[in-house]
Amino acid sequence: MSPKELLEKYKNGEISLTDALEQFPDRGIEEMGFATIDTDRLTRTGLPEVIYASGKTVEQVSQIAERMLQKGIDVLATRATSEMFAAVKKLIPEAQYNEMAKTITYKKTEEQLTDGYIVVVAAGTSDMPVAEEAVETAQFLGNRVEKVYDVGVAGIHRFFNRLEVIRNARVIIVVAGMEGALASVVGGLVNKPVIGVPTSIGYGANFQGLSALLSMLNSCASGVSVVNIDNGYGAACQASLINKLS
Template sequence: MNKADIKKLLLDVKNGEIEVEAALEKIEDLPYKDLGFAKIDNHRELRVGYPEVIYCEGKTVEQVKNIIEFMLTKENNILATRANEKMYEAVKAVCPEAKYNPLGRTITFRMREEVLTDSYIAIVAAGTSDMPVVEEAAETAILLGNRVEKIMDVGVAGIHRLFSKIDIIRGAKVVIVVAGMEGALASVIGGLVDKPVIAVPTSVGYGANFGGLAALLSMLNSCASGITVVNIDNGFGAAYSASIINKL
């Protein structure tokens, strides 16, 4: 439940539109619900503005299904990351309207339609191989109520491709830059825009890329100012932070 939900519930009780006992039932699972294998944080949206997100990797299919089944009772939008096809098939049994992005490995369901922001987040990818991280970031940002512009395959190996999209990038309120290999694109964009840049190193690259470590270190050592770096392949984390910035 968010602050608006709590306020409406209290007003409904005050105005006699709902009985006290019925109102208690609506909040009895605050601050969390213990499912035995997981404690669902029903208080999170009230504290931080966004409901809990389900990280699926390492969980069983049944656990993911049970978590989502309970969260649906709270009328929250659902976002599950790092989900596989088997998890999605199980979730569809309890939520037929759920959507799966196989490239971004996300399961989403909109219980409430968010009014998208007028400003937008630009997600800029160095290469097509970075698309799984881009899709995770895009699904996250959109579900959290942001407009998104995706600019694909504009890495430094063909830097001229970037300049044809620079106006779109500069028009964003915050820019997410996704890049593997040596991760140089974040520095390039950081030197061209006056907006916050969130850099996401990806695990794309040959052996000396060390699974994204080379790109991570390049981004952390960027000579361009205003660049913040998240963990390797963490499109979700980048989009979550970008959403907070975009809504300030």
């Protein structure tokens, strides 16, 4: 019996949690000594296992990627260096690297993209690394994505020039540093979920993104939620779950 079938039986009250866990073929665990891969994460949560490469060695990232491929898991690594990509590419020649986003991606089969799309709005060009991480993640998760970059409040007319594509999105990710005001502007003009991503871009009083984070958390626009500083990946995961609800 597959993990998915066991979970359904548990949800329907046909089997206890203890019995369900005992019948899991491998309980969704792939032990590697230095890492334990969650092979059943996609089935359980709708989001796959992903490699957070920061703090890991080149060898650890490449070995995890290889094992994920062997287990039939598509590969996404975030905060990855070019050296990590070079090592992964030796094992997975079709792997792709976005140097700005610092992401490594490989999908064995391309799934059909969602009908609705996610739009990633970046206040400034300096915010693009975080925005690109969100774009790469959202696309990896099977979403159509539109980009609207360099439309911050310092030249707000640039934002209104792209308002239609923003309003027609199913979910909006707003990436902004400095004072982070763009999330509130967007939240006051649309009837869709807005996910704010504060970035660490800004001068000294920005406090490495803390000022943008607090601005977004204190937004007077209803419907704005906020992820952590520079967390484009987390914003894309949340946006993907919302986008796929319908």
